[in-house]
Amino acid sequence: MGRVGHQTYVFERQIGIRTTGVVVGQKEAEGPLAKYFDRLHDDMRMGQKTWEKAERTLLKEAMDLAMRKAQLEKEDIPLYIGGDLMDQITTTNFAASSLGSMYLGIYSACGTTVEGLALSAMMMESGAVDRVMTGAVSHTYAAEKLYRFPNEYGVQKPPYAQRTVTGAGVALLEPGTGPRVEAATFGRVVDSGLKDPFDMGSAEAPAAVATIVAHLQDLGRSLDDYGLILTGDLARVGLTFAKQLLEGQGVTPTERVEDCGVMIYREDQGAFAGGSGAGCSAVVMYGWAVNQMRQGRYRRVLLCGTGALHSPTSVKQGDSIPGICHAVSLVMDGDR
Amino acid sequence: MGRVGHQTYVFERQIGIRTTGVVVGQKEAEGPLAKYFDRLHDDMRMGQKTWEKAERTLLKEAMDLAMRKAQLEKEDIPLYIGGDLMDQITTTNFAASSLGSMYLGIYSACGTTVEGLALSAMMMESGAVDRVMTGAVSHTYAAEKLYRFPNEYGVQKPPYAQRTVTGAGVALLEPGTGPRVEAATFGRVVDSGLKDPFDMGSAEAPAAVATIVAHLQDLGRSLDDYGLILTGDLARVGLTFAKQLLEGQGVTPTERVEDCGVMIYREDQGAFAGGSGAGCSAVVMYGWAVNQMRQGRYRRVLLCGTGALHSPTSVKQGDSIPGICHAVSLVMDGDR
Numbered sequence: 001m002g003r004v005g006h007q008t009y010v011f012e013r014q015i016g017i018r019t020t021g022v023v024v025g026q027k028e029a030e031g032p033l034a035k036y037f038d039r040l041h042d043d044m045r046m047g048q049k050t051w052e053k054a055e056r057t058l059l060k061e062a063m064d065l066a067m068r069k070a071q072l073e074k075e076d077i078p079l080y081i082g083g084d085l086m087d088q089i090t091t092t093n094f095a096a097s098s099l100g101s102m103y104l105g106i107y108s109a110c111g112t113t114v115e116g117l118a119l120s121a122m123m124m125e126s127g128a129v130d131r132v133m134t135g136a137v138s139h140t141y142a143a144e145k146l147y148r149f150p151n152e153y154g155v156q157k158p159p160y161a162q163r164t165v166t167g168a169g170v171a172l173l174e175p176g177t178g179p180r181v182e183a184a185t186f187g188r189v190v191d192s193g194l195k196d197p198f199d200m201g202s203a204e205a206p207a208a209v210a211t212i213v214a215h216l217q218d219l220g221r222s223l224d225d226y227g228l229i230l231t232g233d234l235a236r237v238g239l240t241f242a243k244q245l246l247e248g249q250g251v252t253p254t255e256r257v258e259d260c261g262v263m264i265y266r267e268d269q270g271a272f273a274g275g276s277g278a279g280c281s282a283v284v285m286y287g288w289a290v291n292q293m294r295q296g297r298y299r300r301v302l303l304c305g306t307g308a309l310h311s312p313t314s315v316k317q318g319d320s321i322p323g324i325c326h327a328v329s330l331v332m333d334g335d336r
Numbered sequence: 337m338g339r340v341g342h343q344t345y346v347f348e349r350q351i352g353i354r355t356t357g358v359v360v361g362q363k364e365a366e367g368p369l370a371k372y373f374d375r376l377h378d379d380m381r382m383g384q385k386t387w388e389k390a391e392r393t394l395l396k397e398a399m400d401l402a403m404r405k406a407q408l409e410k411e412d413i414p415l416y417i418g419g420d421l422m423d424q425i426t427t428t429n430f431a432a433s434s435l436g437s438m439y440l441g442i443y444s445a446c447g448t449t450v451e452g453l454a455l456s457a458m459m460m461e462s463g464a465v466d467r468v469m470t471g472a473v474s475h476t477y478a479a480e481k482l483y484r485f486p487n488e489y490g491v492q493k494p495p496y497a498q499r500t501v502t503g504a505g506v507a508l509l510e511p512g513t514g515p516r517v518e519a520a521t522f523g524r525v526v527d528s529g530l531k532d533p534f535d536m537g538s539a540e541a542p543a544a545v546a547t548i549v550a551h552l553q554d555l556g557r558s559l560d561d562y563g564l565i566l567t568g569d570l571a572r573v574g575l576t577f578a579k580q581l582l583e584g585q586g587v588t589p590t591e592r593v594e595d596c597g598v599m600i601y602r603e604d605q606g607a608f609a610g611g612s613g614a615g616c617s618a619v620v621m622y623g624w625a626v627n628q629m630r631q632g633r634y635r636r637v638l639l640c641g642t643g644a645l646h647s648p649t650s651v652k653q654g655d656s657i658p659g660i661c662h663a664v665s666l667v668m669d670g671d672r
Binding site: 094122125324 | 437465482522527648
């Protein structure tokens with residue numbers, strides 16, 4: 001098929017998710033999706049001296065798990081595409097250094113998971129590589145320290161804030177079926193002028209809606225064509241807003257739209273409006289959603305990687321928080 | 337051709353650099369390459385209140401120039417791929433927001449220019465888009481403030497340090513000839529254990545050499561097949577080191593290896609060992625090198641985007657500085 005419409009590419013090759021590796025921290029391990037994650041940490045330092053190094057451990061473990069499940073070694077991985085929330089995406093830089101593969105660093109904040117999945121599939125589509133590993137990671141204490149305040153300060157947050165997920169999710173792509181990458185819709189930056197860095201879901205929601213609508217228009221589809229539309233980290237405030245925006249554009253039924261940030265914690269876990277972070281979409285999409293497709297619950301799922309493209313500096317200088325969303329449609333072929 | 341060897345992809349489509357847009361600051365405007373840059377600023381604030389916003393102005397102006405030369409409007413640009421040195425690549429996020437195109441954020445530090453060029457060509461190869469704009473930017477005062485100390489402190493630097501280039505360089509790719517993207521070699525992270533953040537050239541040199549050697553081996557070529565091998569920002573210390581490493585591997589003649597960081601300033605300009613930064617390769621490659629190819633001076637040029645993958649935090653935590661290098665071979669077909 002190739003390019004369809006303005007923003008969508010339909011893959012001609014069969015590009016499947018062969019294995020995934022998903023590692024999470026304590027609060028995620030206590031949440032409703034724990035059984036879908038491969039490794040649960042109760043030590044938030046993961047045996048490291050700093051939060052930043054703990055985050056690297058998460059990503060390296062997720063890489064190892066994805067390789068081990070496929071009975072592959074580091075030398076068998078030609079390319080890693082990924083990123084994270086740390087300044088200069090150092091978590092991924094160092095994990096890619098340990099891996100030893102070719103490496104393309106990317107950044108779209110919490111939408112990095114899906115940008116990586118889309119670009120990985122593009123690299124396989126052209127035949128540049130026959131196998132790619134891609135993923136994203138975040139650590140709540142590393143993110144708090146960088147974006148807000150060190151956790152030890154005990155600064156209070158508003159109830160509409162989100163908790164950065166501690167976790168890494170990685171997918172190993174190979175020629176194959178299930179679930180396979182059917183199409184990718186590349187997002188535009190959408191800036192609604194919102195400026196509250198605690199309310200990232202609302203800053204991301206218009207971008208999520210723009211990309212979902214573009215995806216459906218490009219392919220001539222409706223939400224009914226998907227068993228699930230899974231946004232990355234709108235959390236409860238942003239998801240409600242996104243559904244209102246979709247319904248305002250006549251795009252229904254929005255019950256099919258769910259959000260990783262809403263799903264990953266129970267409401268009584270004290271995670272405010274829900275999860276956020278590059279690791280949020282990574283662990284829920286590669287842990288839970290891929291599993292649900294393999295179990296036959298969903299035949300086609302639209303993964304929507306939402307990102308808030310601010311920095312602590314841009315917020316302090318009074319800038320708005322632009323949002324972006326890249327989408328990838330996964331499909332299970334046949335009646336497997 | 338498709339994939340050749342382990343790390344290289346040879347493009348089947350004709351993907352050419354149609355126009356470029358290059359904007360620089362004061363010291364670059366006083367340097368030996370000034371006449372190859374489209375716009376020279378003498379106000380380091382570019383009319384903005386902060387260095388970070390000045391950096392955005394540089395990038396937006398470079399985008400505008402590349403579009404204007406091609407008589408295109410923002411609406412004609414389907415996709416921008418790029419990044420910068422700021423935390424969370426906010427410069428590029430905001431410029432991409434103004435542009436309004438689809439946007440893929442990337443990061444490989446000072447190697448971002450060439451990662452962007454390679455990925456842009458991959459997106460065109462598969463037919464996902466028929467036109468891409470790609471580029472990179474840095475601003476010396478924004479970078480000093482973020483990576484080292486605010487310039488106003490007057491902290492002294494060792495003579496082997498480098499000066500971050502103030503400048504943005506953008507290329508507009510379309511189906512066409514000159515110069516066209518012939519091949520891309522995707523780099524691996526190379527960590528030599530160096531830890532001095534002032535000596536980025538030495539941290540990058542082994543990565544540059546690894547990618548140059550991989551490129552030549554994959555294609556069965558020698559340095560003689562290139563009129564010029566242009567590294568991004570090794571500067572004088574790193575370039576000398578890289579040439580020693582190449583000669584140690586029997587890869588000669590290394591007179592053909594030049595470096596954007598060495599070329600952009602005269603030795604008497606007080607820029608230490610030379611230029612660095614994502615803008616360094618962007619302005620020299622898209623300003624000077626593309627011009628020299630069009631003038632017929634070089635038929636084939638290997639652009640080597642070198643990056644040091646550290647952050648201020650990783651350096652303070654005692655980590656080494658891993659390097660990476662992505663390479664793109666440009667060629668002028670025929671005797672145009």
